Amino acid sequence: MSAITPCLWFDTQGEEAARYWVSLFPSSSITSVQLWGPENPERQGTPLMVEFVLDGRPFSALNGGPEFTFSEAFSLQVDCADQAEVDRYWDAFVGDGGQESDCGWCKDKYGFSWQVVPRILTELLADPDPGVVSRAMQAMLTMKRLDVATFERVAAGR
Incomplete structure (x- = not known):
């Protein structure tokens, strides 16, 4: 069976938000952080995708830029x-x-x-x-x- 994971679009605060939310809810953790690479020199080395669990449910946070709020x-x-x-x-x-x-x-x-x-x-x-x-x-x-x-x-x- 396929899993459904909500992906939340951020400009740059995805990891910060995920860490904050994980601190509030039981059974929560950051499971991985992938960084921007050389394909985006302005953001290289900063978080691109953050995978996290809130109260046992998986989520993703994408630092995709300011286009969407x-x-x-x-x-x-x-x-x-x-x-x-x-x-x-x-x-x-x-x-x-x-x-x-x-x-x-x-x-x-x-x-x-x-x-x-x-x-x-x-x-x-x-x-x-x-x-x-x-x-x-x-x-x-x-x-x-x-x-x-x-x-x-x-x-x-x-």
């Missing part, structure tokens, strides 16, 4: 067990030069988009009671960083 059209969702996990990831992404957005979305200092989502929200949005789903959705639409206590209250109908 990230957009919200592609993001990674972080499934968080509780508020402490939400806060840890949110603070890491936003607090270190990133930018918060609505509904649990944020960008890190590299401009990459993340969705930091507590597991309770996923559960509430799949609830068979349409009232619970509606209250959870309405609550989410008012937030930037998602708040577990608020979701617990709306689940209880308060």
